[in-house]
Amino acid sequence: MPESKKRKKVEERRIARQQAQERRSKNKAVKVEQGSPKWWVPVMVGLAVIGLIIIVIAYITGGRYPIPGLDNGNINLFVGIGFILVGFLMTMGWK
Numbered sequence: 172m173p174e175s176k177k178r179k180k181v182e183e184r185r186i187a188r189q190q191a192q193e194r195r196s197k198n199k200a201v202k203v204e205q206g207s208p209k210w211w212v213p214v215m216v217g218l219a220v221i222g223l224i225i226i227v228i229a230y231i232t233g234g235r236y237p238i239p240g241l242d243n244g245n246i247n248l249f250v251g252i253g254f255i256l257v258g259f260l261m262t263m264g265w266k
Contacts, residue, residue, distance in 0.1 A: 206266040207266050211265060217258075221254050222253070225237055225238075226251035234247050
C-alpha cells in the first residue's frame with residue numbers, strides 16, 4: 172500500500188508541475204511586431220510640407236524660385252509634387 176501512495180503522490184506532483192508550466196506559457200508575453208522607427212513620421216510629414224512650400228513659392232514667383240535656373244517654371248511644381256508624393260508613399264509603410 173505505501174508503494175501505491177508514493178506513486179500517486181509522484182503522479183500528482185507531475186500533473187501539478189505540468190499545469191504550472193502550462194499556466195506560465197500562457198502568461199508569457201507575445202512578441203509584438205515593432206512599429207515604424209521614430210523618425211518615420213517626422214520625415215513623412217516634413218517631405219509633404221517641404222513639397223507644399225516649394226509649390227507655394229513656385230506659384231508666387233511665377234516658377235523662377237525656389238530652384239532657379241530651371242528652363243521651365245513648371246519644373247519647380249513637379250519637384251514640389253515629387254516631395255509630396257514621396258511623403259504620401261511613406262504613409263503606406265507607417266505602422
